[in-house]
Amino acid sequence: MKELLSGNEAIARGAYECGVTVATGYPGTPSTEILENIAKYQGIYAEWSPNEKVALEVAAGASFGGARVLVAMKHVGINVAADPLFTLSYTGVKGGLVIITADDPELHSSQNEQDNRNYAKFAKIPMLEPSDSQEAKEFVKIAFEISEKYDTPVFVRTTTRISHSKSIVEIYEPQRSPVPLEIVKNPTKLVMLPANARKRHPIVEERLCRLKTFADKFSENKVEINNANLGIITSGVSYQYAKEVFPDYSYLKLGLTYPLPEKVIKEFAGKVKKLYVVEELDPYIEEQIKAMGINIVGKDIFPICGEFNPSIVEKVLSPSSKQGVKEDIPLKLPPRPPNMCPGCGYRGIFYIFNKLKLFVAGDIGCYTLGFLPPLSAIDTCVSMGGSIGHAMGLDKALGDAAVGKVIAVIGDSTFLHSGITSLLDIVYNRGSSTVVILDNQTTAMTGRQEHPGTGLTLKGETTKKVDLVELCKGLGVEHVRTVDPFDLQTVEETVKEEIFRKEPSVIISRAPCVLLKSQRTKPSKPFTVFDEKCNGCKACIKLGCPAIEWKNIKSVSKRDKLTSDNKKRKGIAVIDNMLCNGCGLCEQLCKFDAIGEINA
Amino acid sequence: MPDSNTNILAVGVGGQGIILASEILTYALMNAGYDVKKSEVHGMSQRGGSVNTHIRFGKKVYSPVIKEGEVDILFAFEQLEALRYFGFLKPDAMVILNDHTVNPPSVSLGIDEYPRDVSQTIKKKFPNFHLVNGLALALKIGNARTANIVLLGVLSRHIRVEENFWIDAMSKVFPEKLIDINVEAFRLGRKEG
Numbered sequence: 157m158k159e160l161l162s163g164n165e166a167i168a169r170g171a172y173e174c175g176v177t178v179a180t181g182y183p184g185t186p187s188t189e190i191l192e193n194i195a196k197y198q199g200i201y202a203e204w205s206p207n208e209k210v211a212l213e214v215a216a217g218a219s220f221g222g223a224r225v226l227v228a229m230k231h232v233g234i235n236v237a238a239d240p241l242f243t244l245s246y247t248g249v250k251g252g253l254v255i256i257t258a259d260d261p262e263l264h265s266s267q268n269e270q271d272n273r274n275y276a277k278f279a280k281i282p283m284l285e286p287s288d289s290q291e292a293k294e295f296v297k298i299a300f301e302i303s304e305k306y307d308t309p310v311f312v313r314t315t316t317r318i319s320h321s322k323s324i325v326e327i328y329e330p331q332r333s334p335v336p337l338e339i340v341k342n343p344t345k346l347v348m349l350p351a352n353a354r355k356r357h358p359i360v361e362e363r364l365c366r367l368k369t370f371a372d373k374f375s376e377n378k379v380e381i382n383n384a385n386l387g388i389i390t391s392g393v394s395y396q397y398a399k400e401v402f403p404d405y406s407y408l409k410l411g412l413t414y415p416l417p418e419k420v421i422k423e424f425a426g427k428v429k430k431l432y433v434v435e436e437l438d439p440y441i442e443e444q445i446k447a448m449g450i451n452i453v454g455k456d457i458f459p460i461c462g463e464f465n466p467s468i469v470e471k472v473l474s475p476s477s478k479q480g481v482k483e484d485i486p487l488k489l490p491p492r493p494p495n496m497c498p499g500c501g502y503r504g505i506f507y508i509f510n511k512l513k514l515f516v517a518g519d520i521g522c523y524t525l526g527f528l529p530p531l532s533a534i535d536t537c538v539s540m541g542g543s544i545g546h547a548m549g550l551d552k553a554l555g556d557a558a559v560g561k562v563i564a565v566i567g568d569s570t571f572l573h574s575g576i577t578s579l580l581d582i583v584y585n586r587g588s589s590t591v592v593i594l595d596n597q598t599t600a601m602t603g604r605q606e607h608p609g610t611g612l613t614l615k616g617e618t619t620k621k622v623d624l625v626e627l628c629k630g631l632g633v634e635h636v637r638t639v640d641p642f643d644l645q646t647v648e649e650t651v652k653e654e655i656f657r658k659e660p661s662v663i664i665s666r667a668p669c670v671l672l673k674s675q676r677t678k679p680s681k682p683f684t685v686f687d688e689k690c691n692g693c694k695a696c697i698k699l700g701c702p703a704i705e706w707k708n709i710k711s712v713s714k715r716d717k718l719t720s721d722n723k724k725r726k727g728i729a730v731i732d733n734m735l736c737n738g739c740g741l742c743e744q745l746c747k748f749d750a751i752g753e754i755n756a
Numbered sequence: 757m758p759d760s761n762t763n764i765l766a767v768g769v770g771g772q773g774i775i776l777a778s779e780i781l782t783y784a785l786m787n788a789g790y791d792v793k794k795s796e797v798h799g800m801s802q803r804g805g806s807v808n809t810h811i812r813f814g815k816k817v818y819s820p821v822i823k824e825g826e827v828d829i830l831f832a833f834e835q836l837e838a839l840r841y842f843g844f845l846k847p848d849a850m851v852i853l854n855d856h857t858v859n860p861p862s863v864s865l866g867i868d869e870y871p872r873d874v875s876q877t878i879k880k881k882f883p884n885f886h887l888v889n890g891l892a893l894a895l896k897i898g899n900a901r902t903a904n905i906v907l908l909g910v911l912s913r914h915i916r917v918e919e920n921f922w923i924d925a926m927s928k929v930f931p932e933k934l935i936d937i938n939v940e941a942f943r944l945g946r947k948e949g
Contacts, residue, residue, distance in 0.1 A: 158786070288793075320795065320796055321793055321795035322779075400818040400819035400823075465821050465823070466821065467824050489836060490869075491860060491862065492837070493860075495803070497804070702859075
């Protein structure tokens with residue numbers, strides 16, 4: 157049967173078809189939908205783990221018991237999981253263990269642009285790279301076979317264009333895993349004490365040699381000989397871009413990019429006059445081919461930064477080719493960055509941070525948008541769970557000079573991902589930072605996923621819900637306060653009190669994400685601006701709420717026929733009642749009582 | 757079936773239902789027997805951000821993204837966003853434009869101005885131009901949220917796919933209770949187009 161699937165949906169389907177029974181991960185664009193789709197299949201235990209390291213550790217345990225396991229995360233998630241990963245390469249597996257690394261060339265939604273093919277080489281783990289949804293599904297199946305046959309974890313690497321593009325996939329009924337579920341003690345293989353690990357390292361090297369032989373016979377390293385003048389070695393979505401613009405060139409399309417098929421590459425190089433490698437990001441394939449002593453052109457002409465597309469490949473390889481006519485955009489257009497939603501519980505908090513001119517150590521989530529004007533209230537953002545450590549570091553480095561000036565902000569999901577340990581550090585190492593946990597009761601940025609603080613599992617079952625207040629107290633924080641972020645005055649007073657306290661403190665800002673379904677059933681009345689009272693002072697505009705617009709008085713007078721204009725105001729604020737969620741923040745900022753509920 | 761592929765670029769503002777409409781379009785094309793690829797980028801709280809979806813169909817599609825200057829149909833849900841993608845259009849491209857504006861933050865703040873006479877600017881350059889008031893039509897059937905499907909109905913007039921394939925595609929993406937109203941919205945747009 158044919159289905160239209162995204163790369164992520166195809167990976168989930170692939171896992172189901174080859175008898176996966178355990179799947180783990182942490183949400184991260186572009187990988188998120190893999191676990192969301194696996195969770196829909198019966199017979200698969202699927203979990204959002206608190207972070208990627210935990211996800212891989214749970215997966216390892218399940219594999220040791222014989223289960224086929226799939227672990228999914230985005231490229232930077234592999235950094236978090238790297239510690240167990242490198243040693244898992246030594247222990248090997250029992251049931252197949254496949255790790256999806258969803259990379260993000262162009263940083264559509266990431267904090268860096270790392271090329272995780274390097275991890276395959278670094279951790280000595282084979283890596284497959286599908287180039288569309290059909291292959292994404294097939295390669296998962298192949299990955300499990302390789303994993304079990306060669307006793308190794310296996311990477312499948314996607315990029316955003318594979319994860320989030322849809323193409324046609326042939327689907328089949330699921331098969332059972334060939335590996336028996338059982339507990340078999342094997343401590344010399346699974347206990348990586350130095351004495352045991354030392355014996356495992358040569359086994360890893362020997363395994364790589366066998367994999368190299370396999371690579372040369374592997375049918376998904378495909379050779380297409382057409383025009384012999386020009387040969388392209390490529391993998392993943394880059395193959396599709398090159399094939400789109402140069403259908404008649406010769407290709408070696410690599411399905412396995414670690415280890416590389418040396419013999420096949422040499423043969424292919426011998427059949428074509430000029431050899432190019434078309435690969436996004438690092439010269440990963442290129443360097444290995446050059447090390448084989450083969451002359452190949454890659455990053456000398458192709459960019460290292462950013463995502464490829466057919467136009468880039470065409471322009472670089474054939475500069476004189478006829479490009480599509482590019483029309484000039486007729487005007488300079490205002491940009492349209494993403495924005496916090498109207499009624500978002502973060503807005504008031506960032507408004508206060510900005511007002512108090514704090515240095516805000518920030519983290520990864522929707523709230524990173526607090527960086528954008530007019531809120532302009534995020535000063536650092538490096539990695540998941542990093543904000544708390546940044547604040548601690550600033551406090552320790554600057555001493556009294558930092559008192560009352562630095563604050564850390566972190567979401568609930570991010571705090572549970574890897575903020576807990578840094579908060580523990582502040583307590584234990586006698587820090588005095590103030591941490592604001594933005595508890596919106598979901599993992600908002602990736603699309604509202606569950607986490608240990610929501611009381612729901614990925615499979616939709618109710619579960620024990622962590623109590624953030626008690627958790628922080630349990631870590632040793634004596635001053636834990638909860639605020640309603642829509643009460644600006646209280647937020648300001650609380651923040652002012654806590655940032656000057658010479659002890660660790662936590663402020664939990666509690667307001668559910670406005671996009672949570674449970675919230676949608678209770679719409680608040682939208683607010684409005686009473687034209688005649690509005691002074692045009694722009695105080696409400698500083699919230700950056702998408703529902704509030706400041707309009708020049710001339711354009712308003714014409715359209716809305718304002719009768720008097722005796723205040724000599726330049727403009728007035730207007731609230732779009734289709735967008736307003738009635739949070740009431742703007743009303744609190746208006747000194748002229750010009751904002752109120754409609755029909756109030 | 758023509759040899760060359762057809763390229764559709766759907767653009768607008770996050771939250772307008774662009775991705776859902778593109779999903780239905782893609783299913784309908786698959787149902788009708790085309791090879792089809794669709795590509796979008798989301799994440800990072802795209803609500804309110806600029807959104808675009810590439811849909812390519814034909815005999816055999818390789819790249820999931822459209823080359824600059826190769827868009828056959830621009831399917832725009834918002835006026836300013838239509839202008840933003842001019843550079844992707846073929847000189848003889850068709851433009852279907854929703855008569856709707858959403859202010860970007862800099863306009864709301866009074867820093868930038870929203871461009872004037874967008875539809876005239878487009879019409880001058882791309883005479884094969886259809887202006888649709890999606891919201892007004894959706895309100896005719898009493899549901900503002902079906903505006904995206906009304907627009908899809910308009911687009912459907914210009915794509916060789918029979919109506920039953922579209923209806924099948926819609927029953928695939930909507931929960932049962934929402935199918936009827938959306939089919940109604942689709943037919944309204946199809947009549948209008």
